[in-house]
Structures are given as structure tokens and as C-alpha cells.
């Protein structure tokens with residue numbers, strides 16, 4: 001009994017993310033239904049599926065925003081199923097949100113600063129951070145990375161939608177992430193900004209893996225090495241981007257379904 | 261909860277290395293006001309010192325603790341007056357009063373820190389209870405806690421001496437100064453109020469303060485970037501309770517008495533009125549609100565009678581004034597001032613061109 | 614239900630296989646202690662107390678009176694808190710002027726009683742007056758600041774300050790007692806023994822008729838509200854709105870009408886409670902905050918937005934206040950306070966609240 005459990009745990013240690021039998025109910029609706037999924041460290045994976053397929057819910061279960069109703073979630077081998085979101089973040093997990101969740105009444109710089117601070121020590125510090133501190137350099141770098149240096153000291157509430165989406169990405173890159181979950185990061189970006197996004201994703205250090213949910217195939221299939229297809233809360237296909245693109249069932253259900 | 265707009269947010273995080281003159285010009289109004297307050301005893305009567313300015317500063321301190329929680333943390337805690345009241349009662353019971361049957365007459369340097377400790381423990385506990393629920397529930401829970409404390413002080417005779425409360429709770433004598441007399445007491449109050457004002461202003465731009473504002477704007481995202489939002493909120497309650505507790509002790513020393521009404525439901529609500537009328541967007545709002553309140557309370561009766569109205573309708577004036585602020589300038593007097601400054605600046609620019 | 618559990622539950626639970634039985638099966642110890650407690654309570658209430666027990670615990674008359682007063686006070690608290698919890702549940706409006714409405718209803722009922730001489734008619738007057746004020750508040754003010762919960766609450770706070778002062782102006786600071794109508798004065802005999810005469814005859818409890826009648830009325834109103842919420846179209850809409858705010862947008866313009874109706878009804882109920890309070894005790898300056906606090910605690914303990922929760926909370930708070938008054942006078946409110954803190958710590962959403 002225990003040796004089996006140990007063997008499973010040992011096998012799991014090799015994976016960045018491992019979901020076993022994860023279900024999530026909203027009332028009677030099963031947004032996720034017995035999901036089993038593994039992603040290797042450094043792997044880049046797209047999760048595709050029609051609206052309401054349960055993709056965002058999947059991310060929420062991984063990050064702990066909504067804990068799963070059933071099943072276990074492991075992060076780099078450790079069972080994090082019952083850990084609160086901030087504990088998972090401190091272990092190197094990051095995410096972006098489909099609908100921007102930003103600090104509207106703080107400046108762009110403060111937003112990025114909080115993300116960097118949250119991933120480091122001194123979260124409760126009563127001593128102000130000096131501009132010469134190392135953390136301020138990483139804040140500045142992140143702001144430059146997403147091209148927001150012009151508006152760095154503006155309140156986030158005053159930014160254009162596209163700029164908020166950029167900031168959303170910056171927040172997920174702060175600290176030293178080991179794995180990032182992107183929830184439709186390209187939604188609301190201009191074609192130019194999409195190009196930047198692809199550049200940012202491909203330029204990430206190879207040890208950082210990610211899962212990306214993306215309706216834009218041009219973005220999604222260019223930046224991943226594997227694809228998971230979801231429908232009605234279940235995974236129904238996994239494979240390399242090419243296989244998925246060629247799969248008739250997938251084409252009928254998803255690619256042909258009016259999403260582009 | 262968009263009641264306040266923390267204007268400090270725009271300032272970049274670290275610019276303190278810049279020139280001293282920059283700092284000076286930025287803070288010149290505050291420094292000027294501080295200087296004025298320091299010099300005030302030379303010109304003012306004892307009545308003005310204690311009953312107007314002293315009261316303003318003490319009430320302002322307690323309101324400041326509410327402003328800190330509400331403005332930066334989005335938690336409208338009505339328990340701050342109770343924290344102050346508990347500190348006041350504690351120092352009375354542990355220290356000296358006219359009731360030797362209850363008071364323990366411990367020296368002030370034991371009684372005062374213990375009183376602060378008790379009050380902070382209570383404030384933190386109240387925070388822990390209400391921080392678990394979100395937003396509007398905070399008001400309900402803290403108001404209930406505050407009222408429960410009020411009725412407890414009213415009913416309990418063995419510790420709180422019921423309806424009568426305590427009289428003769430003097431400030432102590434130490435360092436050879438009798439802090440009971442008006443001018444030393446005034447300086448003690450001014451020092452504490454000034455210190456807490458500066459502390460709040462400073463902490464609002466420290467990691468702890470920025471994180472608190474982040475938790476106000478978006479607790480879920482705060483969790484997602486690695487902050488334990490609950491812990492942060494509770495810590496904020498503890499921080500605010502320290503300020504309120506010190507204010508409560510000063511309040512007793514200033515009044516020379518304490519009774520259930522000190523932290524009663526009326527006082528609790530008045531404190532919220534003070535903080536909201538002043539404005540939750542900046543720590544100075546607490547003191548502005550307190551000043552308006554003290555002036556009204558001291559002079560409204562006469563003023564009302566002078567214009568031919570019933571002087572007893574003071575509360576109606578307060579209530580109506582509060583309603584006007586909430587309905588038309590939710591960011592309080594500071595908001596009015598800021599908008600006025602902005603308009604003045606834009607019209608000046610218009611003329612310049 | 615509780616009796617059934619005590620008498621037979623433990624043995625038959627498993628065979629019956631219903632929820633209760635399963636619960637007993639899983640928690641045999643809890644079930645046993647519950648049964649013992651229930652039997653003990655029944656004994657406390659029904660049997661005359663032995664001398665030694667009275668010496669230790671106090672006189673039975675005190676206990677029974679506290680029990681009855683607590684339950685009937687719970688009925689009064691329910692009347693006030695039911696409107697409060699409905700308004701909060703549906704509109705997320707913490708109506709801090711609810712206590713003022715209670716007081717206003719009491720005063721208007723008193724005036725109406727003096728004018729018409731009819732106690733029953735005064736209820737109609739109080740209900741209508743408060744309902745009109747409540748509807749006006751919703752239409753004139755709160756409709757304009759929908760979604761801004763904090764601002765709405767601050768407005769209710771400002772209103773409560775003004776209302777309180779205006780009522781002092783009109784009615785002064787003295788307590789006003791509303792006369793009980795003749796047909797309800799006097800005590801009712803009950804079959805509960807409070808003591809034994811030296812001769813061995815039992816002395817039975819006599820309890821004020823008006824309190825029993827009003828409690829019955831509160832129960833009827835509670836059941837009526839529950840039925841209205843569960844069996845009528847408008848009730849369904851209200852419940853849907855309480856459970857899921859997004860549902861409200863589906864209703865479109867009618868949601869405004871719904872809000873006004875609920876606000877008016879809740880306010881009217883508080884107004885009627887004012888008369889009850891004036892008959893039970895008296896109405897005076899300061900009672901507005903007392904009953905606002907009672908509503909807050911009842912709703913926090915029972916669960917926000919839940920009518921059965923308000924009933925349960927009101928009963929608990931009424932009992933704890935009355936027993937506190939009898940058994941630990943110096944700390945009577947502490948009992949209430951401790952109950953609230955424990956509930957908040959263990960079940961922040963309240964006993965019957967939903968998350």
C-alpha cells in the first residue's frame with residue numbers, strides 16, 4: 001500500500017505539475033471532471049478548448065484560487081492540494097488572469113513592485129525600499145520588458161486596456177518563477193503587442209515551463225511543444241501541435257468552431 | 261469601496277536620496293503647521309490648548325488609526341474607538357483613579373505599556389475576527405463588537421464601575437515634569453500625534469503599507485503574487501491599534517475621567533464621521549475631521565442660538581454635514597481641497613497661455 | 614424532533630437509515646450527550662426543582678421567567694432583524710438606520726394608539742409610516758448609489774444620526790410606554806410548575822398574555838415570510854437575488870420595484886416591532902442603537918440574508934441576554950458577545966448562512 005504511494009510520489013517528483021483525478025464542481029455543474037495531467041519542468045504546453053470547457057478552472061485548481069472538489073495537485077513533487085495560493089506562489093508558481101486583476105489605485109511601478117516583493121522576503125517590512133535596492137532594478141527591468149516605462153508612475157486604473165494586459169504579464173514574471181500559467185494573455189493585445197508577447201515567451205529561460213490558454217492559434221502553437229485539448233471539463237486529446245492541428249475531431253470541435 | 265484615493269500612490273517608491281530642498285518644499289505645509297503647533301502655547305490660552313487643539317490631536321490620532329485601516333486597507337473598522345477606550349480603562353484600572361477599590365495604583369511605566377498591550381491584543385483579535393469576512397461585513401462585525409464593549413462597561417461594576425466610570429485619572433509625574441498641567445500635557449499629545457502621523461505616512465510607502473493597499477484593491481491577486489492577505493490585514497489591525505491605544509490613554513489624561521460614553525456607540529460613530537468628513541485619502545484627513553468636529557462641538561450650540569435656531573440640534577447638524585460629504589464629496593474635505601487645487605492650477609495654466 | 618431523538622433515536626437510527634439516523638450512527642457520543650441535554654432541559658422546565666438544586670442554582674421561578682422572557686424577546690428581535698437581514702441579503706445595504714425605523718415605528722404607533730384608541734390599528738399605522746420612509750430612502754437615495762455598499766452604509770449612518778436627533782426633538786428624551794389593550798392584559802396560567810407550596814400543592818407559572826400573543830404573532834410572521842419566500846413568484850425572485858447577485862440583472866427594471874418593496878417591508882416590520890418593544894418594555898432615546906445592535910448580532914450569528922437564520926439568531930440572543938441578566942448580571946452582555954465571537958471564529962458566515 002504505502003510502497004505504491006511512495007512510488008507514485010517518487011514518479012511525481014519528476015513533474016512540474018501533476019494533477020490526479022481532479023474535479024471541480026460549481027453547484028451541480030462539473031467544471032472539471034476527473035482530470036489527470038502531467039507537465040514536465042521546462043515544458044511549454046497549450047490548453048485549448050471552447051468557451052466554458054473548464055480551462056480557467058483548471059488553472060484555478062493548480063494555483064489554489066479555487067481548490068479542487070476532488071483529486072490531488074502536485075507541484076514539483078510536493079502535494080499542494082490544500083495549500084493557500086500564496087504558499088504555492090512562494091514555491092515558484094505564477095499566473096496571469098483572463099480578466100485583468102490588477103491594483104487599480106496603485107501605480108504601475110507599485111504593481112510590479114508588489115509582485116517582486118511577494119516573491120521575496122520582507123513582505124511585512126516597515127522600512128521603505130530605497131531606489132538603490134536590487135529589487136527596484138528588477139522592477140524597472142520588468143517594466144521595460146513589457147514596454148510600460150512611459151506610464152510607470154501612472155495609476156493602473158488610468159491605463160488603456162492593452163497596457164493593463166501587458167502589466168498582467170509582467171506581474172507573472174516577477175521573482176524567480178519555476179512555472180507560469182498564462183490565461184489568454186494575448187486577448188486584448190494589438191498585433192504588434194502579440195509579437196512582443198511571443199518574443200517574451202520564447203525568450204524565457206528554458207527551465208521555466210508554462211501552460212498557456214490561448215484562442216489565438218498563431219500565438220498558441222508557435223510557443224508550445226505540446227497541446228492539451230479540453231471539452232466539457234474533460235481532457236480529450238493530448239499531443240504535439242502538429243498532430244492536434246491535423247486531428248479531424250479537434251478541427252470539428254474547436255478549430256472549425258469559429259475560434260481563430 | 262472607492263471612498264478614498266490615496267494620492268501617495270503616484271510617488272515613485274524610492275526617491276529619498278534626492279535633494280534635501282526637494283523634500284523641504286514638498287513638506288513645507290506640514291512643517292509650517294508643525295512649527296505653528298509647537299509655538300502655540302506661547303500665544304494660546306489653556307482652553308484653546310487643551311479643549312480645542314489637544315482634543316483635536318487626540319481624536320485625530322484615534323481617527324488616524326481608522327483612516328489607516330479604511331484608507332489603505334479598505335477595512336472600515338468601527339472598533340478603533342473601543343480600542344482607545346479599552347486602553348483608557350486599562351490604565352485607569354491598573355494605574356490611579358479616585359476609586360481605590362478598583363484601581364491598582366501601579367506606577368505609570370507599568371500601567372501604560374500594559375494598557376497598550378491589552379488594547380492592542382483586543383484590536384488585533386477584533387481584526388482577526390472581522391478580516392475573515394470581506395468588505396461590508398467588517399462594519400457590521402466591528403460595530404457589534406464596539407456596542408458589546410459599550411454595554412459591558414455600562415453593566416459591569418466590578419471592573420468598569422458601570423455607568424459612573426472613573427474620575428481623577430491624572431497624567432503622571434515623571435522626569436520632574438507634572439504632565440497633568442496644560443502645557444506639558446499639550447506637548448506630550450503633540451509629540452504622540454505628530455509621531456503617529458509621520459509613522460502612518462512613512463509606512464504607507466513601506467512594503468507593508470503598499471501591500472496593504474494592494475490587498476485593498478485586489479486581495480485575490482495579492483494571494484496570487486505571494487502575500488498572505490489575512491496575515492497582512494491582521495497586522496494592520498495591530499498597527500492601527502497601537503495608535504488608537506496611545507490615543508486612548510492620552511484621552512483619559514486629557515479628560516481626567518473615563519466613562520462608558522467615552523467609547524460608547526455615539527463616540528464610535530462620531531469617530532467614523534470624523535474620519536470620513538476629513539477624508540480617508542490621506543492621514544491629515546483624520547486631523548482635519550477632528551478639528552471640524554471639535555470646533556462644531558465647542559461652538560455650534562452658541563452659533564445655532566445666535567442665528568435663532570435650537571442649540572440642541574447639534575447632532576442634526578453633524579448628521580446633515582456628514583450626509584452632504586458622503587453624497588457629494590466621498591473623499592471628504594481633502595477631496596474638496598484637492599479638486600479646488602486642481603481647478604486653481606488648471607485655471608492658472610489657462611491664464612498663463 | 615429533539616424529543617424523538619432523545620427517546621428513540623439511538624436505537625432505531627441505523628434501521629431507519631434517514632439523515633438523522635445516519636448522523637446518530639456516526640456520532641453516537643454526540644447523540645447520547647444531546648439526548649441527555651434535551652432530557653435534562655425538559656426536566657428543568659417541567660418538574661419542580663428539589664430544594665438542594667434550588668439552593669445551588671437559584672429559584673426556579675427566576676429560571677423559568679428568564680426562559681420565557683428570552684424566548685419572547687427573541688420573537689421581538691426576530692421582527693426587527695428579519696427586515697434587516699432581507700435588506701442586507703438582497704441589496705448588500707447594511708441599514709444602520711434600522712434601529713431608527715424601529716424607534717420611529719414605536720413613536721408613531723404610540724401616537725396612533727393615543728388618537729384612535731386602538732392598539733391593533735397602531736400596528737397598521739406604524740407599518741405604513743415606516744414602510745413609506747423605507748421606500749423613500751430606497752427610491753431617493755440608495756437607487757442612485759447601487760453597488761457602492763460602503764457609501765450606502767455611510768448614508769444610512771448619517772440618516773440614523775439625523776433621525777435620532779429629530780425624534781428627540783419631537784418626543785423628548787423620556788421613555789414612553791405603550792398601553793396593553795384590555796383584552797391582552799393580565800397573566801395566563803401555564804402548566805409549568807415553578808414551586809411547591811409548603812402544603813405540597815404546585816404553584817403554576819402565570820405569564821403575561823400579551824407577550825405570549827405577540828410571540829405567537831412573531832412566529833406566524835416568520836412562517837408567513839418563509840412561505841412567501843418559498844412559495845410565491847416574488848419570493849423566488851428575492852431568494853434568487855440573495856443567492857446570486859447576477860440573477861438580479863436578469864430581472865431588468867423590475868429589480869428596482871423589488872428593492873423598493875423589500876426595503877419598505879423590512880422597514881415596516883421594524884416599525885411594528887417598535888410597538889411591540891413599547892408594549893414589552895418602553896421606547897426611548899437610545900433604544901435605536903440597542904435594537905440596531907441586536908439586529909447586527911442576530912444576523913451575524915444566524916447568517917446574513919437568511920430568515921431562518923434570523924429566527925435562530927434572535928432566539929439565541931434573546932435567551933442569552935435574559936439568562937445573562939439573571940445569572941451573571943455584571944457580565945450579561947459578555948454572553949452575547951462570546952456567542953458572536955465563537956460563531957465568527959468557527960463559522961464566519963453565520964450558523965445558517967451560506968457562502
Ligand SMILES: Nc1ncnc2c1ncn2[C@@H]1O[C@H](COP(=O)(O)OP(=O)(O)OP(=O)(O)O)[C@@H](O)[C@H]1O
Pocket residue numbers: 026029031049050051052053054055056057058098
Ligand atoms: N466561480 C464560478 N462559479 C460558478 N460557475 C463557474 C465559476 N467559474 C467557472 N464556472 C463555470 O465553469 C465552467 C468552466 O468555466 P471556465 O471559466 O473554466 O471555462 P473556460 O474554458 O476558461 O472558458 P473561456 O474560454 O470562456 O474562458 C463554465 O460553465 C462556467 O460557467
Ligand SMILES: [Mg+2]
Pocket residue numbers: 055056057098
Ligand atoms: Mg477562461
